[in-house]
Amino acid sequence: MEEILVYGHRNPDSDAICTSIAYANLRNILKNNERAVAVRIGELNEETKYALEYFGVDNIPYVDNVAGKKIIMIDHNERTQTANGFEEAKVLELIDHHRIANFVTAEPLKARVEPYGCTSTIVCEMYMEKNIVPSKKMAGMMLSAIISDTLLFKSPTCTQNDIKACEYLASIAEVDLNKYGMDMLKAGTNLSKKTLKEILNMDMKIFELAKGRFGIAQINTVNEKEPLEKKEEYLKEISAMIEELKLDGFMFVITNILTNNSVAIVSGEKVDVIEKAFSKSNDSIIELPGVVSRKKQIVPPLTNA
DSSP: OEEEEEEOOSSOOHHHHHHHHHHHHHHHHHOTTEEEEEEBSSOOOHHHHHHHHHTTOOOOOBOSBOTTSEEEEESOOOGGGSOBTGGGSEEEEEEEOSOOOSOOOSSOOEEEEOOSSOHHHHHHHHHHHTTOOOOHHHHHHHHHHHHHHHTTTTSTTOOHHHHHHHHHHHHHHTOOHHHHHHHHHHHTTOOTTOOHHHHHHHTEEEEEETTEEEEEEEEEESOTHHHHTTHHHHHHHHHHHHHHHTOSEEEEEEEETTTTEEEEEEESTTHHHHHHHSOOOSSSEEEETTOOOIIIIIHHHHHHO
């Protein structure tokens, strides 16, 4: 039976992992002559581990290179965020909710892109369109992804489609939406076992913009003072990443999920571009009041700058 790899972006978040699992399941229900396999191209974060364990879903296998494979890309499309060997793979489908950038394929493909808060909302609608009710586990996966990407509906990226999908999925998953959501988000703030380098790479994406290559890492916390106390140590790690990845600028965004405010540690030769997008830095720190979404509140101003 032909095997198709379904995967999300590097340094995967809950959307990248949980949506890949849910969509591979849907595809396997619909296409019996193929076998879709959800895989990952990076390490799981604590939030995603919590969701997988809560709903009894096995960890998905790691793949380093997709050359020669048939693939379905979930929750990303930029070349800097996808798997090694992408150029030698055959892209069958793209399901995403981000901007389209640096994405070229040799052949036509099926694409579904919606301006929703989460890719799982798209996949949930695909289940509905096929009159397929997801299992408790699959509903739990999609629910977890939407909670994560919308910060339990607090993110400006959240749409009515995301809220409707969550309410529908929560009933199937048999959970209290708000309680499960906060428990999962708080689980993601536990970084005590991570090194500074691991924390910076947990959810870091590279964006190729007109003014250069920028890395934007983001973590959620309930106390931003803790990571800020290690600012100088983080700056050393960031400098090494800038050199290794040939970046022109870097933002380490620390988001408080209780106050819905962020603060960023910034570095690189083109910090001036970051400052133009937001405000002047104070000792490598930029305050970002009301900012929680990289996709909607960070990347667009940086792109415009």
